[in-house]
Amino acid sequence: MISKPDWDVAGRDWIAAGRERVPPPTPEKIEALFLGSLPQAEADRLREQLAYYPEMVRVMTDPVPLDVGADLPEEEVAADLERIRRQINAPFAAAVRTPSRRRSPSWSFVATAAAIALLALGGIAVLLHSRSESIPRSTKILYADGDRGGTTRGAAGQPPIELTAGTEYLLKLVFWPERPYRQYRLELVDAGMTPPRSIWNRNGVQRERDGSYPVELAGDELKPGRYRLILYGVQERPELLATYSIRVYAK
Amino acid sequence: MTDDNERRFEELFGYYRRVVGFFRHHGHSDEDARDLAQEVYVRVFEHMDTYRGEAKWNYLEQVARRIALNAFRDRNAAKRKADLVSDEKLANVEDASVVPADVALERQALSHRLGTAIEQLDLNLRICVLYYLQGFSYHEIEQTLGLSESTLKSRLHDARKRLKQLLGDDLAEFGGDS
Numbered sequence: 485m486i487s488k489p490d491w492d493v494a495g496r497d498w499i500a501a502g503r504e505r506v507p508p509p510t511p512e513k514i515e516a517l518f519l520g521s522l523p524q525a526e527a528d529r530l531r532e533q534l535a536y537y538p539e540m541v542r543v544m545t546d547p548v549p550l551d552v553g554a555d556l557p558e559e560e561v562a563a564d565l566e567r568i569r570r571q572i573n574a575p576f577a578a579a580v581r582t583p584s585r586r587r588s589p590s591w592s593f594v595a596t597a598a599a600i601a602l603l604a605l606g607g608i609a610v611l612l613h614s615r616s617e618s619i620p621r622s623t624k625i626l627y628a629d630g631d632r633g634g635t636t637r638g639a640a641g642q643p644p645i646e647l648t649a650g651t652e653y654l655l656k657l658v659f660w661p662e663r664p665y666r667q668y669r670l671e672l673v674d675a676g677m678t679p680p681r682s683i684w685n686r687n688g689v690q691r692e693r694d695g696s697y698p699v700e701l702a703g704d705e706l707k708p709g710r711y712r713l714i715l716y717g718v719q720e721r722p723e724l725l726a727t728y729s730i731r732v733y734a735k
Numbered sequence: 736m737t738d739d740n741e742r743r744f745e746e747l748f749g750y751y752r753r754v755v756g757f758f759r760h761h762g763h764s765d766e767d768a769r770d771l772a773q774e775v776y777v778r779v780f781e782h783m784d785t786y787r788g789e790a791k792w793n794y795l796e797q798v799a800r801r802i803a804l805n806a807f808r809d810r811n812a813a814k815r816k817a818d819l820v821s822d823e824k825l826a827n828v829e830d831a832s833v834v835p836a837d838v839a840l841e842r843q844a845l846s847h848r849l850g851t852a853i854e855q856l857d858l859n860l861r862i863c864v865l866y867y868l869q870g871f872s873y874h875e876i877e878q879t880l881g882l883s884e885s886t887l888k889s890r891l892h893d894a895r896k897r898l899k900q901l902l903g904d905d906l907a908e909f910g911g912d913s
Contacts, residue, residue, distance in 0.1 A: 490845065491845075491849065492868075493842065493846075494842065494845040494846040494848075494849045495846075495849055495868035496868065497842060497843070497846035498846045498847070498849055498850035498853070498868075499865065499868055499869060501846070501850070502850075503811075508807065508808050508811055510808075511800075511801050511804035511805055511808075514804060515800075515801070528858055528859075528862065531862050531879070531880060532858065532861065532862050532865065534879075535862060535865030535866050535869060536865070536869075537807070537811075538866075538869045538870070538871065539761065539762065539807055540804055540807055541871075541875075541879055542761065542875075543761055543800050543803045543804055543807070544800060545875065545878055545879055546760070546761070548753075548756060548757050548760045548796075549756070549760065550753065550756075551756070552753075552756030552757070552759050552760050553751075553752035553753055553754070553755035553756025553757070553759060553768075554752055554756070556751075556752045556755055556769075560769070561751055561752065564751065564769055564772070564773055565748060565751070567773055568748075568773050568776045568777060568780075571773070571777050572776075572777055572780045572781075678809075678812070679805050679808045679809065681805075682801075685782065685785060686785070
């Protein structure tokens with residue numbers, strides 16, 4: 485008879501080996517799972533995947549005691565605040581300027597400087613404009629990736645929509661939610677980064693009568709690479725509705 | 736930064752120690768926890784225009800979770816890379832602490848046998864067993880999988896029964912409560 489400790493060790497060994505073949509899920513997927521916005525089959529697959537990564541589960545579920553950081557000395561807090569301020573001060577203050585300001589001649593220099601500063605930091609400035617602020621040169625219809633089972637409409641296995649850097653686009657994201665939401669939210673993720681990183685988001689995106697969510701994209705601010713646009717419906721909390729893959733090519 | 740954003744940012748910074756604590760709690764060193772907490776505030780600043788000033792800690796915790804998950808993925812990827820290097824180095828190293836080959840082989844065989852049996856379980860049972868083997872408490876498994884206590888116990892019971900069929904009498908003590 486094999487003892488319980490030996491079986492437990494065998495179980496742990498098997499799970500440890502499992503981490504070699506099962507990659508950790510993305511934060512976006514994990515958040516969607518805990519928001520309850522994944523189809524059942526996908527949710528089950530993700531739960532199984534997460535079983536190999538208890539640390540990630542605990543990030544989502546563990547209540548953190550209130551006093552775990554209380555002993556951090558005041559001078560260290562002050563030093564950290566200073567470091568944060570140094571990181572965010574000039575470049576980000578310019579980057580958060582509204583697109584309309586960027587477009588006015590008096591701000592063009594500032595906007596260009598901000599874009600250069602962001603690129604130097606390895607970031608990307610993405611500017612979306614209201615329809616009244618610019619005339620898009622090209623309209624693209626985007627269908628959801630089709631990787632979300634029954635909740636995603638549109639053709640399954642859609643290849644990424646192809647955009648060219650330096651061109652302005654009106655993107656019309658197509659998606660019919662099963663119920664209306666109070667508002668919609670879009671997030672742009674740089675899928676070329678490891679791990680993929682959110683680089684922009686916008687609340688209050690309007691849904692048109694034809695079921696599309698128009699959004700203007702200033703392609704001159706996007707460097708070539710892979711991106712994902714993620715559409716959320718927001719009621720009490722954001723629920724992931726659909727993702728749209730984009731590939732931007734150089735001019 | 737506008738005055739309004741500045742004010743909201745400072746209000747959020749009032750939670751800085753707690754954000755550092757969040758990362759400490761999830762196993763990061765003090766230094767890493769502070770670095771990650773700073774990343775949280777940089778991210779918060781980047782999205783300050785979309786933050787409406789409500790539920791401050793919930794908002795910060797949401798950002799911190801995202802950063803913690805990303806940090807884990809980075810660390811995991813780095814570890815895997817390091818493991819590959821280590822394997823190459825170990826090929827030429829003799830170490831007295833290394834488990835004897837016969838013991839290691841026996842352990843590997845047992846692990847493989849158990850794993851093969853677990854893979855034959857239905858998905859619902861398999862997920863419960865995986866979390867159980869990871870050392871999650873019943874309460875944690877219930878919370879993570881959204882199951883009631885009775886459903887979880889029933890699934891683990893069914894899983895044990897099925898594993899026993901697959902593994903024979905050797906499993907008599909595995910996963911048992913006694």
